[in-house]
Amino acid sequence: MILGIDISTSITGYCILDAEGEIIRADAWDTRNKNKFANVYEKARFINEGLCEIKAQFPIEKIFIEKPFMFFGSGGSSAKTMASLQKFNGIVSWMCYEIFNKTPKHITAQQARKLNEMSLVRGKDTKKQIIKWLLDKEPSFTVELTPKGNPKPKYYDIADAIIVAKAGLIELSATQE
Numbered sequence: 001m002i003l004g005i006d007i008s009t010s011i012t013g014y015c016i017l018d019a020e021g022e023i024i025r026a027d028a029w030d031t032r033n034k035n036k037f038a039n040v041y042e043k044a045r046f047i048n049e050g051l052c053e054i055k056a057q058f059p060i061e062k063i064f065i066e067k068p069f070m071f072f073g074s075g076g077s078s079a080k081t082m083a084s085l086q087k088f089n090g091i092v093s094w095m096c097y098e099i100f101n102k103t104p105k106h107i108t109a110q111q112a113r114k115l116n117e118m119s120l121v122r123g124k125d126t127k128k129q130i131i132k133w134l135l136d137k138e139p140s141f142t143v144e145l146t147p148k149g150n151p152k153p154k155y156y157d158i159a160d161a162i163i164v165a166k167a168g169l170i171e172l173s174a175t176q177e
Helices: 040-057 079-100 109-115 126-137 154-176
Strands: 002-006 011-017 023-030 062-066 105-107
Touching: 002 079, 002 154, 011 040, 011 154, 023 040, 023 154, 040 079, 062 079, 062 154, 105 154, 109 154, 126 154
Parallel strands: 002 062, 062 105
Antiparallel strands: 002 011, 011 023
16 A cells, blocks of 8 residues: 655655555544644654554555655745745654554655646636536545635645555656656
8 A cells, every 4th residue: 555645744644555546434634723732843743643444554665755845936935935844844754654664765756746647727826727627537636615616725735645545656657668
């Protein structure tokens, strides 16, 4: 089984795939509540508990993690936000290594989309395009909507985790041929 993870300090999505690429579980850990999580270490502890639960239930063979974004764009994240994301990605990556005794492979969002043969339209909301692509291609993927008709926030992270997991499976299949 493959574990794909999209790490964020606010919501971390994950996906477990079987060897045929079927989604066994796809969900997210929501760490946005400042009253519940005083710092990044408490958020990490919460995710650690979730990873331990996954290990107890599923024989994970490979782990793929989306690399955090590495450069600035107009209207993008600040250096402080990017540094926090890098730190948190490192913490969760290390936890995966420790819990599963496997070295996670990091893959960029662009690599993951390319491996999944996704073509996105520049200038349009990338996150919404990914959700639509998955809804069209993946029958088991469903999305809960807000009262305004938008996907609830966690579904963007779940979608990214699915894309990363499926890209990892594609990459593994290519190296075994």
